[in-house]
Amino acid sequence: GQRDEEEEHHSLGTFTFYLNEPLSKERVEAFSDGVYAIVATLLILDICEDNVPDSREVEEKFHGSLLEALSEYGPNYLAYFGSFVTIGLLWFVHHSLFFYVRKATRLMGLLNILSLAFIGGLPLAYQLTSEFAEKSHNEIEAIQVSCVITFFASIFQFAMWTTALLHEGETLKPFARYGGKEHAFMFAKLALYPCVSLGVFFLTCLLSEFSTAIFHLTQIVIPFAFLALRIFVRISLNVIKSVMSLSRQKVVLLEEEEACLSPTETVS
Numbered sequence: 001g002q003r004d005e006e007e008e009h010h011s012l013g014t015f016t017f018y019l020n021e022p023l024s025k026e027r028v029e030a031f032s033d034g035v036y037a038i039v040a041t042l043l044i045l046d047i048c049e050d051n052v053p054d055s056r057e058v059e060e061k062f063h064g065s066l067l068e069a070l071s072e073y074g075p076n077y078l079a080y081f082g083s084f085v086t087i088g089l090l091w092f093v094h095h096s097l098f099f100y101v102r103k104a105t106r107l108m109g110l111l112n113i114l115s116l117a118f119i120g121g122l123p124l125a126y127q128l129t130s131e132f133a134e135k136s137h138n139e140i141e142a143i144q145v146s147c148v149i150t151f152f153a154s155i156f157q158f159a160m161w162t163t164a165l166l167h168e169g170e171t172l173k174p175f176a177r178y179g180g181k182e183h184a185f186m187f188a189k190l191a192l193y194p195c196v197s198l199g200v201f202f203l204t205c206l207l208s209e210f211s212t213a214i215f216h217l218t219q220i221v222i223p224f225a226f227l228a229l230r231i232f233v234r235i236s237l238n239v240i241k242s243v244m245s246l247s248r249q250k251v252v253l254l255e256e257e258e259a260c261l262s263p264t265e266t267v268s
Helices: 002-019 025-050 055-061 066-071 074-100 106-119 122-131 137-166 183-206 208-260 263-267
Strands: none
Touching (some): 025 074, 025 106, 025 122, 066 074, 074 106, 074 122, 074 183, 137 183, 137 208, 183 208
8 A cells, every 4th residue: 555655646746747847949839830820821711712702793793893792701801811810919929928938848838739729710710700690699609709719729828928937947038037027018918818808708798789890899909909018018117117216215215314313303
């Protein structure tokens, strides 16, 4: 019995140590880039297969005008561009994350695989949001499924960052560690997509009539939010630093006044 307990304790220790073992950062990045590239390619293949008007239809229904025929597929193209932007921005966040990572671990690799599994579901999200009729119950559910896929794809990226912070001395570069100049901005970037996807999910539950407009509007706004995020974080950090410096100056002035006072004045 004692031997079995020792073997069980040894196996648990080996499993814990196995998750913290280093993993090739270059292999993780190469595999991730390949998945992102394939997923982005699948989106345009769906466009070419399902959303190109037939030549007879252009002649008969739209009197030979190709632009009018393409305008009928406008919502499908909008869904495509929104999905492509989502993939592009998630890849950008992934690139930023591994730019600050000095050494990856096996646990980070596992979380990266889970994130890529939901990234691979984004073509499904595109098909769901472009196929169903507007303002129908199925369209609302399709948008909610898309929000869930985006949420899990991004939350596992956030989990990778949290895992790296647990061993930041080994895994992260100095300027990206807790308290570093890039830490706050990286935290905000990784938290943006999970918060937005959850917000859109609950808004579609409350405002079902405007669910499609809300979903596509957020897909368009998020790239501008990424551009404005660094400015917002910089301004917030400068405001916090100025408030902290003012409070320190007040403390120093009070200490200097107390030092200038005589002992009798201090007692009084």
